[in-house]
Amino acid sequence: MSSSSLADQVRKAAPSIDSVVSEYCAGYVSYLASSSASAAANVESEVTFVRDLLVNAGASTRAVTALAQNLLAELVPLYKAKAAAADHGNSAVGSGTSGSGGGKLLDQALVIGAQRDAMSSVGLFGTTIDLDAVGGRKVDSRVDKKKLEKAERKIQAKLEKRAIKNVEYEASKLINAASTGEDYDEFFLKVNPLQLGNGGGANGGHAKSKDIKIDNFDLYVGAGQRILSDTSLTLAYGRRYGLIGQNGIGKSTLLRALARRELSVPKHITILHVEQEVLGDDTPALQSVLDADVWRKRLLKDQDSISKQLAAIDDQLNELPQVQDGQQQQQQQQLENDRAELDATLNEVFAKLTDIEADKAESRAATILFGLGFSAAQQHNPTNSFSGGWRMRLALARALFCKPDLLLLDEPSNMLDVPSITFLSQYLQGYPSTVLVVSHDRAFLNEIATDIIHQHSERLDYYKNSNFDMFYATREERRKNQKREYENQMAYRKHLQGFIDKFRYNAAKSQEAQSRIKKLEKLPILEPPEEDQTLTFRFPEVEKLSPPIIQLENVSFSYDPTKRTILSNVDLSVQLDSRIALVGANGSGKTTLLKVLTGQAEPTKGMVQRNARLRIGYFAQHHVDSMDLNLSAVAWMAKTWPGKSEEEYRRHLGAFGITGTLGLQKMQLLSGGQKSRVAFACLGLNNPHILVLDEPSNHLDTAGLDALAEAINKFEGGVLLVSHDVTMINRTTRQLWVCDDGSVTQYHGDIEQYKRDILAKADSSGVVQKH
Known part of the structure; x- marks a missing residue:
């Protein structure tokens, strides 16, 4: 194979990295292929050098490994043939030159090996190496010397950046220390040195700026896939930023990179990333939130320990006789010195506790928990008694309680109901530090965002002083x-x-x-403007039915007759023209009501009437649990709803944005939004008369939400929607029903009035507090 062909393999294996780096490696491989200077024994180390260089520059590890195997397969036979030819030529000249010829070949092999070592350590990032001079002869090189120098500088910068191991702080794991294998308390104390003064509280009194400015960085995800290129991130302290963009664009990856300090956030800025749920144990929920502030916990422990030591010293002093010998006088003096030192230390501890307002901590933690839906009784339940969704709320409460300088939230509304979202929105509006939140909830962003950052096309666009609208x-x-x-x-x-x-x-x-x-x-060269991604969901036409469609009369339900009733005396009807939104706190019985409506659960009391020909399309909140993610969307639909051809399934998926090869690859490779689209496509396979949708907006981006709202509005059957997305409720429903303490009643007002009522109730109870 020619040297140019091998160089092309290098370029194809690393298409996403800087071209100067790939050209550098391509030229190096061309040199190896055209040179007679190497021996077969050195090929592996030369190829390893090229492989490591490409991987460190951001190329796919899998693709580069395959490239390395191909290079070895081509170069080893090539060098063996050259060595054999050299031996044959030397033997023809005579034994007198044979030794020198072999020596020449060996010397050349040592030279190129030494050259590679120098390039990988000092030479690559220091002096420029003349490839043409190696081996004592000129070799045609594809590498431009100026580009080579530029490549060396870029590679050096990238490797230095990637070599930074900031072991001091991996903030995303403060929420769940088990992922690091390190004790949460020790980790927190190590990465959050207590800095006091100026009334700022813990980590709040230093004079350093808490603005964040990170210039000219690239960000990769997975095996070398670049999501941001030569980008700058600017976050002004005290501002609240909404980070938006299409599903799969890399928003969550950016948050994780900030939380793990893979991007150079100043070390004095504390960060908390609400990403993982709290581990369950016997710790009460309220205590779990208090324990999140490890400095307060440690200071209280020190206060208790010092107080006990002082009491012990007082006891020893009281036991000393009035008339003392020299040894007893010396002992008394030592005890008094120890007491003075402990008094001074205790005063310092008191000062620190006062500075961080430790006396107000419990009421503040209880307020946050109550606002996020934890009743006074639940706050004293152990964390292992809560489900995953509630533990995520607990993680959010711990982060809000710690008040980091930079709070990172990834789709927080997905785990909250309307009352809790209303509380969180009100709470964040008074938050004193910087917030960066990923969300597709327009109403939520309209309320909390002071600025918007739009992530697209490997860049970040800033919209200052803007909410979503x-x-x-x-x-x-x-x-x-x-x-x-x-x-x-x-x-x-x-x-x-x-x-x-x-x-x-x-x-x-x-x-x-x-x-x-x-x-x-x-004339300047203008790029055509970027067109927005457009999606169109389409539900099938509806066959007409005579009423009643679904009628609940005096329905009650309980999973266990000996325990509390989940639903009590519910009267509700759903017709073909119904557009009903069902809201209420988590645990109030909304999902249970949907199960009774759809026949998945039988009422313990009352009657449910359904039209005999009624077909229901049910979208479950945890729809992914019912999917076989090892199958493709087409295969899973054919298995679950047989009777159509592959082409029909693909066409049906295409109506929900699952086009091309997306329908043929394993569903575990799809994003959360794409899995949701597959679930929506399945709703239409039985031509439903009624759509029952439980939190359908979770995981959908803006384009998906627009498509879903439009499809619901065009649907000619009835709709019962459970959602926390205020915008979706406003756009698609006409009636509001509230589920509260087992009762389900129609609310005579819109969702905005409902939110105002929640805030008024919270204000009267003192739950929502300004900071």
């Missing part, structure tokens, strides 16, 4: 202006080019044609 309007205006400018330039270019083509060879007009050629060359 303002961002959307501004971005649309930007896009229209860019499109208008682009179209105007294209028309002008076409006009100039037409004149040039017509009069280029006309002697009388040649000067004007040349003038227009210069104008054309000076």
Whole structure:
């Protein structure tokens, strides 16, 4: 195989890294293939050098490993053939030159090996190595010397950045220390040195700026897939940023990189990332939140320990006789010195506890927990008694209680109900530090965001002093202006080019044609404006039915007759023209009501009437649990709803944005939003009359939410929607029913009035507090 062919393999194996780096490696491989300087024994180390260089530059480990195997397969036979040819030539000349020929070959092998070692340590990042001089002869090289120097500088910068191991702080794991294998308390104390003064509390009194400015960085996910390129991140202290973008664009990856300090966040800035649920144990929920502030916990422990030591010293002093010998006097003096030292230390502990307002901690923790849905009784339940969703709320409560300088939230509304989202929104509006939240909940972003960051096309665009609605309007205006400018330039270019083509060879007009050629060359090259991703969901047409469709009369339900009743005396009907939103706190019985409506659970009292021909499309909140993720979407649908051809299944999936090969790959490779789209596609397979949707907006991006809302509005059957997404409720429903303490009643007002009632109730009880 030719050296150019091997170089092309290098380029194909690393298409996403900087071109100067890939060209550098391609040139190096070309040199290896065209040179007779190496021996077969050294090929493996040379290929390893190229492989490591590509991986460190951000190439896919899997692709580069395959490349290395191919290079070895090509180069080893090549060098063996060259060695055999050299031996044959030396033997033909005579024994007198044979030794020198063999020595020459060995010397050359040592030279290139030494060269590689130098490049991998000092030479690559220091002096420039002349590849042509190696081996004593000139070799055609594809590497431009200036590009080589530039590549060396870039590689050095990337390797230095990746070599930084900030062992001091991996903040995302403060929520769940088990993932590090390190004790939470020890880890917290190590990474959060207590800094006091100026009334700032723990970590709040230093004069250093808490603004974050990270310039010109690349960010990768998985095996070398780049999600941000030559990007800058700017977060002003005290601002609340909404980070938005399509599903799979890398928003969560950016949050994790900040939390783990893979990006250079200043060390004096504390970070908490609500990513993992709290581990369950026998610790009460309230104590778990208090324990999250390890400095307070440690200071209280020190206070108790010092107080006990002082009491012991007082007892010893009281036991000493009034008349003392020299040894007893010395002992008394020592005890008094120890007491003075302990008094001084205790005063310092008191000062620190006062500075961090430790006396208010319990009431503040209880307020946060109550706002997130934990009743006074639940706050004293052990953490292992809560489900995963409630432990995520507990993780959020711990983060809010610690008040980090940078709070990172990833889709927090997915784990909350409307009352809790209302509380969180109100709480964050008074939050004193910086917040970066990933969310597709427009109403939530409208309430809490002071700025929007739009992640797309490997870059971040900033919209200052904007909530979601303002961002959307501004971005649309930007896009229209860019499109208008682009179209105007294209028309002008076409006009100039037409004149040039017509009069280029006309002697009388040649000067004007040349003038227009210069104008054309000076025009800036504009990129066509980015088009928004558009999705269209489509539910099937509805066969008409005579009422009643679904009727609940005096229905009660309990999983265990000896325990509390989940639903009590519920009267509710759903017709083909119904557009009902069901809201209420988590645990109030909303999902249970849906199960009774759909026939998955039988009422313990009362009657449920359903039309005999009724078909229901049910979207479960945890729909992924029912999917076989080892199958493709097409295979799973064929297995679960047989009777159609593969083409019909693919066409049906295409109506919900699962197009091309997405329907044929394993569902475990799909994003959360794509799995949801598969679930929505399955709703239409039985041509339902009624859609019962339990939290359908979770995991969908803006385009998916728009498509779902439009599809619901076009659906001609009835809809019963359980959702925390205020925007989705406003866009798709006409009636609001509230589930509270087992009762289900119609609310005579819209969702905004319902939220105002929640805030009024919280304010009267003192739950929502400004910071």
